[in-house]
Amino acid sequence: MSAVSSQYSERSGSNRKWLWVAFLLLPVVAMVDYHAGFELQFSIFYLVSVYLATWFGGWRMGVVVSLISVALSLTGDLASGAVNKNRLVTGWNCVISISFYMVMISVLYRLRMFQRQLEVRVRERTTALLEEIQERKKLEEAVLEVSEREQRRIGHDLHDSLCQHLTSAALAGQVLSEKLQQKSLPEAADSEQLVGLIESGIDLARSLARGLAPVELDMLGLTATLRELARTTTIRARLHCTLEMPEEVLLDDSEAVVHLYRIAQEAVNNAVRHSGAERITISLQNTPRGVQMQVVDDGIGLPPGAGRKSGMGLHIMRHRADMIGAVCEVCALAHGTCVSVLVPTRSRAEGAGPTSV
Structure with a gap:
């Protein structure tokens, strides 16, 4: 929420800055319009202020700036010596200028709303994507934790059960081998080889157990x-x-x-x-x-x-x-x-x- 509020306040400050620029441009354009005389039309230059006011202040602010622009343009023409044979011409020119500004305001306002909708959608999808990434990260951490726990459990089982069982089998094989040797039977050599294979299996099982659950890692x-x-x-x-x-x-x-x-x-x-x-x-x-x-x-x-x-x-x-x-x-x-x-x-x-x- 703090990030959203700071972003909103930063955007509001930027909007106010551009609104000030829009209003400060009006007298500058009006002075240039006055010195250029009524023969040259400067209506299009007022569009800069109308654009800034509409884009950063909304359609109402755009209408206000457009009305001020028409008033300043008309005042500059009259002050520079413009004379119309009929007062209807002056009114007609004002209506045409205002209509032109209103069309531009409508287009700009729709574009601005469309952009804001896109920004909202992008923020929503970005938030959803970040949440999904966080959930996936938590899931991967849980899977790794379960995997680590299972590896340790299997390692302990290998060490405590299989290795002990093979050790017992090796001892029994050794006893059998000694008995066969006492009776001088030829199977004694085979029993010794069997005991060696069992002891190799014990070493292999212990090696696997250490890989799955290394005791030295804790000690x-x-x-x-x-x-x-x-x-x-x-x-x-x-x-x-x-x-x-x-x-x-x-x-x-x-x-x-x-x-x-x-x-x-x-x-x-x-x-x-x-x-x-x-x-x-x-x-x-x-x-x-x-x-x-x-x-x-x-x-x-x-x-x-x-x-x-x-x-x-x-x-x-x-x-x-x-x-x-x-x-x-x-x-x-x-x-x-x-x-x-x-x-x-x-x-x-x-x-x-x-x-x-």
Whole structure:
């Protein structure tokens, strides 16, 4: 409401200014009309004042200015020596001038009303569009919140149920293997291989659980979690993934920590699945503008038209950045892709010296 009232007062002040201009032009045109003599018609120059008065003051103000214009024009002609053989000629000229002004006032007033209706429609549709954008933004935030909660729940379930179940199966297999070895049966080697497969499944399930619900994110913060992400990516994807930090970076905002980790996770997964990269570098550093995180790979880069038709992963990364007031940029390099996120912040953690990763 305050914005609307300020806009209305600003518009009212502008209208009054132009009305003053309209009235100040009248004596100027009248003086020029008088000095030019009655032979030259200056009626069209009065239209400037009539136009300003009608456009910014309404049709009533336009009628008032047109009447004053006709009176000034008639007075100037008479003062400059104009003589008509019949008084009806003077009246006829006045009626013609007034009629001409009335037609112009009618046209201008209709145009002004049409413009105002368009402005009202534009404001209404703009307001509706902004409300829809806000609702969609809230919906996307709710979807991301539910997704984050479900990922954590699935991760905890994997860790607490499946991993425990596989651990029990591995222990049972180990007991069976020992019994078979005691009896010197040839199936003992197969049972040992089965136990190894189960233990590999336990490691895989724990890795998935850490990706869905990283415990370090709650306990140790962003640095340790990104380091673990780089380590597990190196093992799982069989490529070289590292974390580089010139100094220790601390973020007090837990929501920013979660979203930054998810952005890094999505960028790394995209590089592993689509880029064919052999090396992925995650960098985290303090800058004068805030905390900056970059995920750079040496893959094939962005496909043509990726900036216009962003995939769901890029859209989610940008939306996560927007939720914490950060700026997310995805750009193609000479060899590879760079995902950069800048989190503006005023507080700076004092660096504890270079950190080797």
